[in-house]
Amino acid sequence: MNIIYRSAISIKSKVVYLRHYKRIQGWIRNGLQLGENVTIMPTARIDDEYSYLVKIGNNCSLSHGTNILAHDATPFKFTDVCTKMQMVELSDNVFVGSDVIILPGCSIGPNVTIAAGSVVNKDIPPNSCIAGVPARRYQSFDEFLQSIEKQILDSGIIQYSDLNGPNYLEGRKWVLKMIEKKGIAYVKGFSGKFPYTFNGSDFNQALIK
Numbered sequence: 001m002n003i004i005y006r007s008a009i010s011i012k013s014k015v016v017y018l019r020h021y022k023r024i025q026g027w028i029r030n031g032l033q034l035g036e037n038v039t040i041m042p043t044a045r046i047d048d049e050y051s052y053l054v055k056i057g058n059n060c061s062l063s064h065g066t067n068i069l070a071h072d073a074t075p076f077k078f079t080d081v082c083t084k085m086q087m088v089e090l091s092d093n094v095f096v097g098s099d100v101i102i103l104p105g106c107s108i109g110p111n112v113t114i115a116a117g118s119v120v121n122k123d124i125p126p127n128s129c130i131a132g133v134p135a136r137r138y139q140s141f142d143e144f145l146q147s148i149e150k151q152i153l154d155s156g157i158i159q160y161s162d163l164n165g166p167n168y169l170e171g172r173k174w175v176l177k178m179i180e181k182k183g184i185a186y187v188k189g190f191s192g193k194f195p196y197t198f199n200g201s202d203f204n205q206a207l208i209k
Contacts, residue, residue: 030048033200038200039194044064050070051070055088056094057109061096063099063116066102069088070104072085086105088106089107089108090109093110094108094112097115097116100116100117100118101119103119106124118133121135154182155185156182158185158187158188160188
């Protein structure tokens with residue numbers, strides 16, 4: 001039964017990946033500028049029709065539910081069917097949390113984190129951590145890294161393989177114990193290449209061929 005279950009999960013994962021890959025391929029065919037080492041989760045969305053107005057730099061991450069809009073149809077019914085269109089640009093090293101909405105005309109980063117559930121409606125300066133509706137800066141990117149590094153030193157780290165391998169129950173016990181003791185725990189690493197991280201150059205080479 002376990003073998004059948006694992007096989008079904010593996011097939012489903014491959015189907016999800018292929019569908020997602022084709023969506024990204026479609027965005028790039030439509031003009032999306034995609035950098036290198038960009039993580040785009042399967043439920044993230046980039047404005048399909050206007051993806052040529054979106055630019056994403058290197059080493060960015062779009063978490064589940066991210067929605068990048070490059071057009072605004074609010075005036076459509078009231079201004080002789082006109083729709084506003086604006087560029088959206090994510091510079092290098094931008095992390096976008098789950099269910100974030102980025103509205104047209106926004107320029108972000110570099111070195112920016114956007115907390116889950118935020119709505120970005122204006123430019124975000126470099127070296128910023130932002131959160132809220134609308135999103136506001138709450139600390140610098142450097143301060144964020146320093147605080148994370150301190151937490152890691154205080155709490156300790158468990159390897160990803162220890163949470164997803166044969167001894168995963170022991171790994172979970174360690175996590176629960178650490179959270180009970182320190183209030184937080186960190187996991188490091190991923191087995192193999194993370195499947196939803198892409199290089200724009202790979203797509204571009206395929207289009208040339």
